[in-house]
Amino acid sequence: MGICLSAKPICESDDNTGVKYSKDDSDSNNGKDNGSASSKFSLASVLPAPRSEGEISQSSNLKSFAYEELKEATRNFCPDSVLGEPGSGSVFKGWIDEHSFTATKPGTGMSIAVKRLNQDSFQDHGEWFAEVNFLGQLVHSHLVKLIGYCMDDEQRLLVSEFMPRGSLENHLFLRGSYFQPLSWGLRLKVALGAAKGLAFLHSDERKVIYRDLRTSNILLDSDYNAKLSDLGFSKDTGATGGKSNVSTRTPSTLYAAPEYLAAVSV
Numbered sequence: 001m002g003i004c005l006s007a008k009p010i011c012e013s014d015d016n017t018g019v020k021y022s023k024d025d026s027d028s029n030n031g032k033d034n035g036s037a038s039s040k041f042s043l044a045s046v047l048p049a050p051r052s053e054g055e056i057s058q059s060s061n062l063k064s065f066a067y068e069e070l071k072e073a074t075r076n077f078c079p080d081s082v083l084g085e086p087g088s089g090s091v092f093k094g095w096i097d098e099h100s101f102t103a104t105k106p107g108t109g110m111s112i113a114v115k116r117l118n119q120d121s122f123q124d125h126g127e128w129f130a131e132v133n134f135l136g137q138l139v140h141s142h143l144v145k146l147i148g149y150c151m152d153d154e155q156r157l158l159v160s161e162f163m164p165r166g167s168l169e170n171h172l173f174l175r176g177s178y179f180q181p182l183s184w185g186l187r188l189k190v191a192l193g194a195a196k197g198l199a200f201l202h203s204d205e206r207k208v209i210y211r212d213l214r215t216s217n218i219l220l221d222s223d224y225n226a227k228l229s230d231l232g233f234s235k236d237t238g239a240t241g242g243k244s245n246v247s248t249r250t251p252s253t254l255y256a257a258p259e260y261l262a263a264v265s266v
Contacts, residue, residue, distance in 0.1 A: 021084035021091055021113070021167050021219065021229075062136040063101050063148030067155045070094065070114050072103035077116065083166075086216075086230065089117040093162060101148070111162040112147060119154060128156065135231055138208065142197030144219055144229040163219035163227065172215055186224050193226030194218050201228075 073094035074081050083091040091113050096103055098110040132149045139145065150157040165171070168190055170179050182190070194213070201208040210228060217230045 021163070021170075021216070062132065062146065063159070065101070065148050065150040065157070065159060067150055067152035067157070069103055070150055070157055070159065073112065074114055075106065077114075083113055089115050091115045094159075111164075113160045113162045115158045115160070117156045117158070132158075138201070138206070138231065140197060140200045142193045142200065142225070142227050143231075144227045160229070163229075164222045165220035165224060167216045168218040168220060168226065169215035171220070182224075189224055190218065190220065190226040194228060197226070197228040 071077065073096050074092040075094075077090075077092055081092045081094065083093050085091070092115075094103070094112045094114050095106055095109050096112055128151065132146075135146050144163065145161040146158060147161060148159040150159070166179075171182050175181075198210055198213070200206060201210045208231075210231065212230060213228075217228060218226050219229050220226060
């Protein structure tokens with residue numbers, strides 16, 4: 001995780017919401033690894049691997065960020081900016097200009113979520129470009145939008161839209177001034193939104209199977225619209241008729257459709 005330059009981190013407060021996406025997956029499962037490290041998957045053999053960052057930007061409209069830009073946007077990856085720490089890395093809140101995408105002062109411009117990947121979760125160069133290119137083309141109102149990426153030397157980061165109300169998990173299991181019990185109307189709204197996101201991915205056109213459906217991966221915007229996040233366990237079946245080389249390891253703690261389990265070795 002990045003550190004602030006002072007002995008005691010001094011960070012300006014972004015807001016007073018106290019929003020966190022979710023706690024570490026390993027903690028929420030009694031210290032057992034739930035397979036989040038396997039969220040990396042090989043798409044290099046499924047999709048034509050982009051040969052350059054330019055090809056990614058042209059095909060998926062993703063922004064290529066420099067590491068220093070994201071370092072500035074997150075105030076040097078200050079611990080006070082941490083939104084969550086899933087098994088594959090830490091997620092920080094940052095701020096950028098909504099037009100130029102350059103770093104801005106906290107509280108100005110557009111808020112973003114920056115996921116800094118652990119080095120032990122890295123794929124090779126071709127797999128990384130193929131995955132980013134693939135995820136950048138999955139655009140839907142009920143999927144968390146991928147804005148851009150960074151690949152500077154040993155640093156690999158993903159930049160996504162910020163979801164102000166955090167994860168559904170927090171609203172269901174935490175209590176406090178910010179996390180209040182959801183009304184039945186809001187619960188139905190969240191369930192419907194998540195279902196629409198799944199329907200989009202699982203459609204005949206997309207043929208993408210989302211295999212990590214859990215409350216910590218359902219994020220909520222300011223109006224409680226649900227969006228699916230962390231597509232690392234998604235499997236693309238369209239390019240090779242369901243015989244892709246995408247990793248089929250499935251953690252025991254997540255949902256998978258019965259018809260999928262019956263037809264595919266996991």
